[in-house]
Amino acid sequence: MRVNIGLAQIYPKLGDVKANLAKHLDYIQRADQMGVDLLIFPELSLTGYQVQDLVPEVAIHSNRDDETFRTLLDASQNMDLVFGFVHEDKRQRFYIASAYLSKGEVVHIHHKIYLPTYAMFDEGRYFDHGEQARAFDTRFGRVGMLICEDFWHMSPAYLLWMDGADLMIFSSSSPSRGLDSGDRLSGSRWVELVNQAYGSMFTNYVIHCNRVGYEDGKNFWGGSSVVNPDGDFLTHGLYFDEALITQTIDLNEVHRTRSRLPLLRDERPEMVQRELARILRRNEE
Amino acid sequence: MTTKTQPDIMDRLEINTDIARKMLTGFIRDQIEKVGMKRAVMGLSGGIDSALSAYLSAEALGPENVLVVRMPYKTSSSASLDDAGLVIEALGLPSLDVPITDMADPLIDRFPDMSNLRKGNIMARLRMVTLYDQSVAWGGLVMGTSNKTEFLLGYSTIYGDSGVALQPIADLYKAQVRQLSKAMGIPQPIIDKAPSADLWEGQTDEGELGFTYNDVDQLLFLLVDERYTVDEVVEEGFDRAFVEKVWKRVKANHYKRTMPNIAKLSRRTIGHDFLYLRDWVGR
Numbered sequence: 108m109r110v111n112i113g114l115a116q117i118y119p120k121l122g123d124v125k126a127n128l129a130k131h132l133d134y135i136q137r138a139d140q141m142g143v144d145l146l147i148f149p150e151l152s153l154t155g156y157q158v159q160d161l162v163p164e165v166a167i168h169s170n171r172d173d174e175t176f177r178t179l180l181d182a183s184q185n186m187d188l189v190f191g192f193v194h195e196d197k198r199q200r201f202y203i204a205s206a207y208l209s210k211g212e213v214v215h216i217h218h219k220i221y222l223p224t225y226a227m228f229d230e231g232r233y234f235d236h237g238e239q240a241r242a243f244d245t246r247f248g249r250v251g252m253l254i255c256e257d258f259w260h261m262s263p264a265y266l267l268w269m270d271g272a273d274l275m276i277f278s279s280s281s282p283s284r285g286l287d288s289g290d291r292l293s294g295s296r297w298v299e300l301v302n303q304a305y306g307s308m309f310t311n312y313v314i315h316c317n318r319v320g321y322e323d324g325k326n327f328w329g330g331s332s333v334v335n336p337d338g339d340f341l342t343h344g345l346y347f348d349e350a351l352i353t354q355t356i357d358l359n360e361v362h363r364t365r366s367r368l369p370l371l372r373d374e375r376p377e378m379v380q381r382e383l384a385r386i387l388r389r390n391e392e
Numbered sequence: 393m394t395t396k397t398q399p400d401i402m403d404r405l406e407i408n409t410d411i412a413r414k415m416l417t418g419f420i421r422d423q424i425e426k427v428g429m430k431r432a433v434m435g436l437s438g439g440i441d442s443a444l445s446a447y448l449s450a451e452a453l454g455p456e457n458v459l460v461v462r463m464p465y466k467t468s469s470s471a472s473l474d475d476a477g478l479v480i481e482a483l484g485l486p487s488l489d490v491p492i493t494d495m496a497d498p499l500i501d502r503f504p505d506m507s508n509l510r511k512g513n514i515m516a517r518l519r520m521v522t523l524y525d526q527s528v529a530w531g532g533l534v535m536g537t538s539n540k541t542e543f544l545l546g547y548s549t550i551y552g553d554s555g556v557a558l559q560p561i562a563d564l565y566k567a568q569v570r571q572l573s574k575a576m577g578i579p580q581p582i583i584d585k586a587p588s589a590d591l592w593e594g595q596t597d598e599g600e601l602g603f604t605y606n607d608v609d610q611l612l613f614l615l616v617d618e619r620y621t622v623d624e625v626v627e628e629g630f631d632r633a634f635v636e637k638v639w640k641r642v643k644a645n646h647y648k649r650t651m652p653n654i655a656k657l658s659r660r661t662i663g664h665d666f667l668y669l670r671d672w673v674g675r
Contacts, residue, residue: 159667288406
């Protein structure tokens with residue numbers, strides 16, 4: 108089964124949901140003309156990244172009563188959509204969230220689990236953290252979604268793999284850092300290495316959409332990519348500029364790779380659980 | 393005064409100049425477009441820092457949108473004016489000469505025993521006044537020209553050369569400024585000459601600071617970027633007296649790199665818990 112993936116590597120305008128929604132609709136229309144089946148936007152694509160005290164102003168509820176959410180639901184009739192937003196629950200808790208929409212329905216919402224609150228990051232100050240890493244079924248098979256820092260930790264990706272995800276969708280607002288003499292920023296090198304590692308070790312497709320642009324002095328490096336189940340890049344390396352990147356993937360490749368390399372078959376999650384339980388028990392003592 | 397030269401640290405200070413150029417020109421364009429402008433104005437001293445800022449600004453905005461102002465005091469060397477002229481000519485920049493002697497001297501003459509430090513600060517602040525006046529007349533943001541080394545050392549005048557709207561090269565150490573300047577084709581005499589604030593005849597930064605940029609770049613890279621402790625850099629071979637002198641300077645001058653503290657009284661106070669980016673509104 109072939110799927111035409113679109114990566115909307117956009118520059119969201121900080122705090123301006125209306126302008127960002129218009130940009131989403133523009134990319135959706137362009138992607139539609141290019142025959143995209145699944146279009147992915149970056150982390151916090153509706154709001155920009157460092158929203159700080161704007162959080163309550165830019166937050167939305169994930170239902171049809173919310174005009175922004177409804178507009179995107181309606182836009183998912185022909186094309187599956189993944190976008191990033193500030194999700195407000197019924198009790199005014201705020202999450203960094205990614206929604207997967209298909210045929211006018213919400214298929215899944217992921218709340219960012221790991222909120223970096225160190226160095227230049229301050230997410231824990233504004234957001235509650237997610238508690239679940241759950242794969243979900245789509246018309247393209249079983250999918251797992253993570254947001255930025257979530258995939259800097261290997262456990263959420265591993266859990267999604269065990270939960271049946273053959274397609275990993277990673278979105279991020281990854282600031283540029285670590286300029287040295289290398290051909291890429293050290294931050295970019297790290298993320299690309301990790302994405303290739305997940306593809307190789309999970310024999311999975313790994314799709315990553317990162318934003319571009321600037322917020323204060325921080326730049327976001329883009330470089331959105333698709334890694335195949337052999338761990339090779341099908342597309343990557345378009346850094347710094349806005350772009351609508353498309354890449355067709357062949358889901359049968361997952362089966363072919365796993366015939367050759369049965370890492371999933373041989374994985375022993377029960378052993379992991381047993382040993383982890385022992386380790387946690389010991390740590391309690 | 394000098395410490396063991398550590399070529400491996402100098403190697404680690406090397407940058408990919410293509411990426412730096414892309415990110416910094418993008419930053420300049422972004423900052424200026426966000427405030428609804430398309431132009432910049434900046435002082436051009438004839439030194440490497442302002443030359444690099446001018447080259448980046450010209451590439452980002454188009455040379456016709458970058459007004460450079462030469463603001464000599466009567467003691468400034470004519471070689472500096474000539475070097476600034478090389479940049480103006482090479483880039484085809486609109487330029488203006490506003491000598492500051494007539495503005496500075498009435499204040500300086502009032503205090504016959506005024507130190508060079510005070511005079512230098514007055515000059516730096518009058519240049520800031522001139523540039524912010526041109527900012528309105530020209531319709532452009534005032535471009536910063538400070539590098540990371542001098543910003544960390546506090547080798548600058550608060551509300552003088554630090555009084556700017558954006559800082560494109562303040563995360564580049566002096567060695568990296570030189571590297572990017574070479575890559576951008578800045579005239580060689582400007583790259584080669586000894587850095588100087590040009591406040592009096594024969595003044596050089598390194599003479600005044602008491603150490604070389606190469607030594608202090610390496611030290612600051614370890615202390616700031618790599619988070620070495622003072623003891624750890626001494627283990628790396630740096631002279632303890634040099635290290636302590638530099639680190640004390642960095643700490644003592646932190647006030648030049650931050651906004652003044654606001655006394656908190658209310659529930660929500662500017663600078664404490666009224667938290668929005670500078671780019672809050674824009675673009």
